[in-house]
Amino acid sequence: MTTPIEHIVFDIGSVLIHYDPEIPFKKLIPDDTERRWFFDNVCTSEWNFEQDRGRSWPDAEALLIDQYPEHTDLIRAFRRNWRDMVPYSYSGTVAIFEQFIDGGKDLTMLTNFSSDTFREAQEIYPFLKRPRGVTVSGDVKLIKPDAAIYELHTNSFDLKKEATFFIDDNPANIKAAKAHGWQAVLFTSPGQLARDIEQLRFK
Numbered sequence: 428m429t430t431p432i433e434h435i436v437f438d439i440g441s442v443l444i445h446y447d448p449e450i451p452f453k454k455l456i457p458d459d460t461e462r463r464w465f466f467d468n469v470c471t472s473e474w475n476f477e478q479d480r481g482r483s484w485p486d487a488e489a490l491l492i493d494q495y496p497e498h499t500d501l502i503r504a505f506r507r508n509w510r511d512m513v514p515y516s517y518s519g520t521v522a523i524f525e526q527f528i529d530g531g532k533d534l535t536m537l538t539n540f541s542s543d544t545f546r547e548a549q550e551i552y553p554f555l556k557r558p559r560g561v562t563v564s565g566d567v568k569l570i571k572p573d574a575a576i577y578e579l580h581t582n583s584f585d586l587k588k589e590a591t592f593f594i595d596d597n598p599a600n601i602k603a604a605k606a607h608g609w610q611a612v613l614f615t616s617p618g619q620l621a622r623d624i625e626q627l628r629f630k
Contacts, residue, residue: 519617
């Protein structure tokens, strides 16, 4: 029998808020083929990942502008238009999230996010200020699924590993959480999350 849950840890992107860099770039680069080339070769997901790891946006932009000077304006447009990439929250998941908090459950967040865009997200979506705390990858210079960030979060918030329940949309992050000793489920939809929660025991 599994240990009763005492701590709940939420991921943010694609769990609580929608993220899609294509949204502003559909206007900036209307041609689908050109836009795909730009994301595959210039502002790649791997490049953006390093901002989540703690690299500053000016450094990130300078790196690409040096390689692709002809795309300077589009490279700078990535950060400048970031707010348009997070256009809405998932109301069903937010309802679950806030029910936990309102019910007195211990809830924290563990997220891959650059430091400055996370603070911007908190201003856009005030519910992100409600949990007991958060570990932001860009702040701590560690990133999921690195084992060290799970250890840091556990220690920072004095969590009991076996009594911690983690929700994330990335299978690699779920695998790492389970290896760390947490209970965890892969997020696919608010409805499925609600069904997963029904199977848990809470202290």
